Structures are given as C-alpha cells and as structure tokens.
Amino acid sequence: MSEPYNDLKQVEMAIKAAxxxxxxxxxxxxxxxxxxxxxxxxxxxxxxxxxxxxxxGVDERFFEISSELIEKIDHQLEEAKK
Incomplete structure (x- = not known):
C-alpha cells in the first residue's frame, strides 16, 4: 500500500521543486x-x-493534474529560453 503513495509523493515533490x-x-x-x-x-x-x-487504479485525477502542471512549467521554461 505504501508503494503507490510513495510514488505519488515523489511526483508531487518533483513537480513542486521544478x-x-x-x-x-x-x-x-x-x-x-x-x-x-x-x-x-x-x-x-x-x-x-x-x-x-x-x-x-490509484488516483486518476492526481495524474491528470500532475500532467497539466508538468506541461505548464515545461511551456513556461521553453518560452523563457526563446
């Protein structure tokens, strides 16, 4: 049970750091x-x-939100590099 939670926490922390x-x-x-x-x-x-x-079967919404956040920060970074 702790493995999926740990994976999700790692994603959350990596996105916040980015x-x-x-x-x-x-x-x-x-x-x-x-x-x-x-x-x-x-x-x-x-x-x-x-x-x-x-x-x-873990939180699908978490993955949707995470994907959107990653896309947003990646776009912001790419725009800054132009």
Whole structure:
C-alpha cells in the first residue's frame, strides 16, 4: 500500500521543486538557473512516468493534474529560453 503513495509523493515533490526552479530561472534569466530548471522539469517528468507506469487504479485525477502542471512549467521554461 505504501508503494503507490510513495510514488505519488515523489511526483508531487518533483513537480513542486521544478515549479520553484522554473519560477526563479524565468525571473533571473540566468543560464545556469535555466539549465537547472530544465533538469528539474526532466526529473519531474521521469518521476511522473515512473509512477504512471506502476499505477494500479490509484488516483486518476492526481495524474491528470500532475500532467497539466508538468506541461505548464515545461511551456513556461521553453518560452523563457526563446
């Protein structure tokens, strides 16, 4: 029972970390911060896909919201890089 919860918590934490890093990077426009934010978004995606591949009837809404958040922060980061 704790395994799906742990996977979901990892996704949630990775997304929150990526959101913070993307916010900081897009405000400062510092190349190093943009790179770190890119890596954080990739890590959040990896955590999401790992958890999604192991899901067994767990909270579908959680995965919908997580996917939307990842898409939003990824788009924000890509716009900042232009």
């Amino acid at each position: 959101e913070r890093m993307v916010g900081q990077a897009t405000m400062s426009m510092d190349e190093d911060q943009l790179q770190a934010a890119t890596e954080a978004v990739q890590q959040a995606k990896k955590q999401y896909y790992t958890a999604a591949s192991h899901q067994t």
